Amino acid sequence: MGFTFSAKDKSTEKAVRRIARERLDASQALLADPKLPRDALVHELRKNIKKTRALLRLVRPHFKGYERENAALRDAARLISDLRDADVLATTFDDVASRIYMPPDALAALRDRIVRPRAGGTDADKELAGHAESIAAIARRAKDWKISGAGFDALEDGLERSWTAARKAMNAAENDPTGEALHLWRKRVKDHWYHARLLTRIWPEMMSHHIAAADILGETLGDARDLAYLIEALKDEADAADLRARAAEEEARLLADARTLGELFFSERASGLSRRWRGWWDIWRAS
Structure with missing residues (x-):
């Protein structure tokens, strides 16, 4: 099914x-x-x-x-x-490196130092x-x-808990956008994305838009996280200034997009979200 x-x-x-x-x-x-x-x-x-x-x-x-x-x-x-x-680090390195100029030998040597087997x-x-x-x-x-619990009663607490965890992870990442913080925020967004998919049938037309927004946010965070890890890996490399600057520029753009979408997406309290979805669930189950 x-x-x-x-x-x-x-x-x-x-x-x-x-x-x-x-x-x-x-x-x-x-x-x-x-x-x-x-x-x-x-x-x-x-x-x-x-x-x-x-x-x-x-x-x-x-x-x-x-x-x-x-x-x-x-x-x-x-x-x-x-x-x-x-x-992931190798893929991100190659992607960013394709948009800057660096002597091929120097670039290859830098890659070998960063991307270790x-x-x-x-x-x-x-x-x-x-x-x-x-x-x-x-x-x-x-x-x-x-x-334990029947119907939506068995889901409500977990739904609210995961939604609140995602909001907290968003706030933490906004204050200190390290690779680990962005990774955690993305994980919590993905949890909610899966929860919304599990509940698609309560109102497919409405849930599809919610699911799509969560997916965009998760993918944006994933790309920003990969760049953050690359920037951290390059921090002690003296000849990586251009690569690091380009990665930082791209990360900043993605973070701005993620913050805007995240603030909109998580603007509602967990109790409000679960109340709406419970209503849709009850109508769906009764139909």
């Missing part, structure tokens, strides 16, 4: 179990496909973990098993974290096998998850 609550779900508890198992079963199917390119495989596996963790955050106050299952999902994600197709490498097959074992165990437990 997809990554969304459905009118066919008999309860919120059963919906959470279904959605989680669909994501984890989808990952197991991907892992069983020998024809799937590794970069595409890892990308989809990571997406399924993120979706499942966001789902659990939505019901966190009503799910006693949250800490255990969230930790298990986090650990499963870490098993494949080194198998990404491209290093990961120590030791990884055994991809072993990491993927470990990931498969972990998510299979979580999927088996998911069929017995207990969620």
Whole structure:
């Protein structure tokens, strides 16, 4: 039925179990496909973990098993974290470097100093096998998850908690826009983006605009975060002034866009948001 609550779900508890198992079963199917390119495989596996963790955050106050299952999902994600197709720092470096002039030899030497290969490498097959074992165990437990509360009551506290966390992360990033602060703000925005997607059907025409705005904000923050990490990596490089200046210029533009959108997007209090969405939920469930 997809990554969304459905009118066919008999309860919120059963919906959470279904959605989680669909994501984890989808990952197991991907892992069983020998024809799937590794970069595409890892990308989809990571997406399924993120979706499942966001789902659990939505019901966190009503799910006693949250800490255990969230930790298990986090650990499963870490098993494949080194198998990404491209290093973000390398990609960001190359992107910014393409818009400045620097002697090729000097640029290559700078890149070698900044973009260092990961120590030791990884055994991809072993990491993927470990990931498969972990998510299979979580999927088996998911069929017995207990969620207290019925209907929107099981979602309201988690929705408000995540919305408030995103607002706090926004304020922290505005005061000190380091790579880590922007990363945290983006994570909290992505949590809410997933929550809105889970609730798409309560009023699709309205929710689609909200989801699109959250997606734009998340992507803008992701690009700004990548530039912030690059700027931090270049801070001790004497010959990187032009590259660092260009990265800072682009980061400032993205941060300005993110601040404007973030202030608009998070202008409403958590209680107001959940009150509106509860009303839409009740009408949807009664129809």
